[in-house]
Amino acid sequence: MGTQRLKIKDDLHYRKGSDAACCSHCNNFVGDFIRHGIGGVVLGTEARCMEIGMENSIKYRVNPSHICSRYDQSIYMLRLLGEKHYLEVHGQEKLDDAKVSLIAVQLLKINRSTDPA
Numbered sequence: 001m002g003t004q005r006l007k008i009k010d011d012l013h014y015r016k017g018s019d020a021a022c023c024s025h026c027n028n029f030v031g032d033f034i035r036h037g038i039g040g041v042v043l044g045t046e047a048r049c050m051e052i053g054m055e056n057s058i059k060y061r062v063n064p065s066h067i068c069s070r071y072d073q074s075i076y077m078l079r080l081l082g083e084k085h086y087l088e089v090h091g092q093e094k095l096d097d098a099k100v101s102l103i104a105v106q107l108l109k110i111n112r113s114t115d116p117a
């Protein structure tokens with residue numbers, strides 16, 4: 001029996017990643033999603049992906065060591081390299097994209113922390 005796999009995980013070719021490229025380095029990874037049970041009881045924190053879905057069901061759980069075709073590590077690399085070196089390696093356009101992604105993720109985190117649900 002077990003839990004049926006989500007179609008989107010197959011569509012995105014969700015699979016085991018590597019130490020260098022995996023969900024935990026991806027812009028879309030959320031490591032502290034709070035899962036609720038009946039009556040709103042907090043069941044604990046699990047990992048989710050903003051591409052796969054921020055849903056309560058365990059079907060949406062993602063493994064930090066996996067990867068998919070929407071992998072984007074620009075924020076991780078921006079933090080790792082620093083702005084100056086990132087610019088040298090990737091150019092101005094990619095740096096601007098990474099900074100926009102960073103702001104978007106920070107805004108989502110603020111929204112999630114102030115969401116009463």
Ligand code: SF4
Pocket residue numbers: 014022023024026027028029030048049050051052062066067068069070071072
């Ligand atoms: S987009 Fe893909 S690689 Fe990124 S967190 Fe989601 S499942 Fe992992």
